[in-house]
Amino acid sequence: MLEATKVVLNAYIKEVAKQNGVADATQKFSVTPAATQRLIAQIRESNWFLKRINIIPVINQKGEAIGLGSSGMIASRTDTSGGKTRKTKVAHSMKAMPYLCEQVNFDTHIRYSQLDAFAHLKNFNTIISNQTREQINANKITIGFYGASCEANTNSTTNPNGEDVCKGWFQAIRDHNSKAMLTQGKTVDEIRIGEGGDFINLDLAVMNVKGLLHDACENDADLIAIIGTDLLAYEKAKFYAKNGNTPSEKAKIEETQVIGTYGGLPAVSVPGFPPSGILVTSYKNLSIYIQEGSIRRxxxxxxxERDQVENFESMNIAYVIEQIEKAAAVEFDNVKLWIDGAWV
Incomplete structure (x- = not known):
């Protein structure tokens, strides 16, 4: 590392120490409540999807979902002139999901040569702060969809999507409301989408997943369908095959990107989402809980010895569905599409 790089790096380390009220930021320290709020703000700002869901600091490591949002009929009338009194109603009567915040480590390094390359820039502190933050937060999303277990020792080779890091939202449905997880159609452990399958098209598949929601929220206005890229591409290819040679229809394809609505719901594509997955819920029904006082850096x-600067960060987090019965999905590993005369 160049001497000039050491100077600006040490200045950055001192600034981090000052912000967190510690003498030496290179030694493990607990992040202050104010710094925790800044970190949560950074998480939200780093990704459009994280802006829309809940990222909530919680006091207890374990407990039950806060239960944000409401569903069902709250409006009523009562004639109080005859002695009757108005009675309040619970915002929703669906069961609460239990949660457990587990420690997750986000440990990274930057090579000396990389630091030397931008040490002369005035925004050095911002660059080094954001060097890996974007990818860390992208990992949070991927784990939220793929996470199936919390193993003591994870293996990114066999579990490239963080399947063993922490239990995510799909796993929450499997564990706490399995009837809302569509696992198979007519064929065991297969959900076939396409001509001759369980669902002739994606519209019907989404509509059936929506039908697995609790009756009280099946028609909520904030529902969305998060759909995997393979399913969207499959549907788009069929649309092109049928209408691609018609100029007016082709224009519609390009204009709407074929993602407008499926099964009557606004459809969105989220980076890190399983390519063959479908999840019906609302943005505000998905949460990441971070236990207060658990962030260590x-x-x-x-x-x-390795010519690198190392940063260590950990926090206790849990992926929570606020109203567990307001979420339904397909078991994405079981989805099969009719391609070239076979279900694949």
């Missing part, structure tokens, strides 16, 4: 630790 050490910043700028030099490892000369």
């Amino acid at each position: 050490s910043v700028g630790k030099q490892n000369d």
